[in-house]
Amino acid sequence: MSEHAATQPLVGLVMGSDSDWPVMELAAQALEEFGVPYEADVVSAHRMPTEMIAYGQGAADRGLRVIIAGAGGAAHLPGMLASVTVLPVIGVPVPLKHLDGMDSLLSIVQMPAGIPVATVSVAGARNAGLLAVRMLAAGEGELAARLRGELATFATDLRDQAHAKGA
Numbered sequence: 699m700s701e702h703a704a705t706q707p708l709v710g711l712v713m714g715s716d717s718d719w720p721v722m723e724l725a726a727q728a729l730e731e732f733g734v735p736y737e738a739d740v741v742s743a744h745r746m747p748t749e750m751i752a753y754g755q756g757a758a759d760r761g762l763r764v765i766i767a768g769a770g771g772a773a774h775l776p777g778m779l780a781s782v783t784v785l786p787v788i789g790v791p792v793p794l795k796h797l798d799g800m801d802s803l804l805s806i807v808q809m810p811a812g813i814p815v816a817t818v819s820v821a822g823a824r825n826a827g828l829l830a831v832r833m834l835a836a837g838e839g840e841l842a843a844r845l846r847g848e849l850a851t852f853a854t855d856l857r858d859q860a861h862a863k864g865a
């Protein structure tokens with residue numbers, strides 16, 4: 699599943715296990731729609747803590763500009779990465795068999811002041827990808843213009859759906 703684009707990745711898409719990929723690939727798809735280069739890797743906070751810290755510490759110097767981190771259960775990966783990098787970290791709570799993802803959500807969202815993680819909804823990996831695009835587009839003309847185009851299309855689609863329902 700690890701894929702490294704030919705060009706410099708701007709987004710680090712990491713997860714605690716390859717079992718998280720069915721959720722996290724929605725973030726990858728969103729990045730691909732906007733042509734944003736990314737890398738995808740398993741970096742478990744609990745099973746490979748040394749590598750996880752090294753990943754976070756080296757991310758900015760390697761040219762990454764946003765990290766999307768997904769994990770399930772005792773989901774410490776996004777917060778731990780945020781504690782060792784200046785990059786914005788977007789956390790994706792991955793739902794597991796028990797507790798409907800509430801455990802993942804609460805593990806990620808309730809960060810102490812000073813260590814920010816932007817948490818999306820349970821299994822909200824598509825929004826994580828789109829939020830990363832927005833972060834990259836801030837101050838970036840071409841990407842911002844494309845994003846405005848997508849938003850206009852989205853709004854038109856919603857209006858069409860409302861009309862079709864007779865609203």
Ligand code: RP5
Nearest residue numbers: 714715717718769770771792
């Ligand atoms: C978490 O444990 C991972 O992020 C994953 O959501 C969960 C289960 O991992 P596996 O046992 O499927 O590898 O750390």
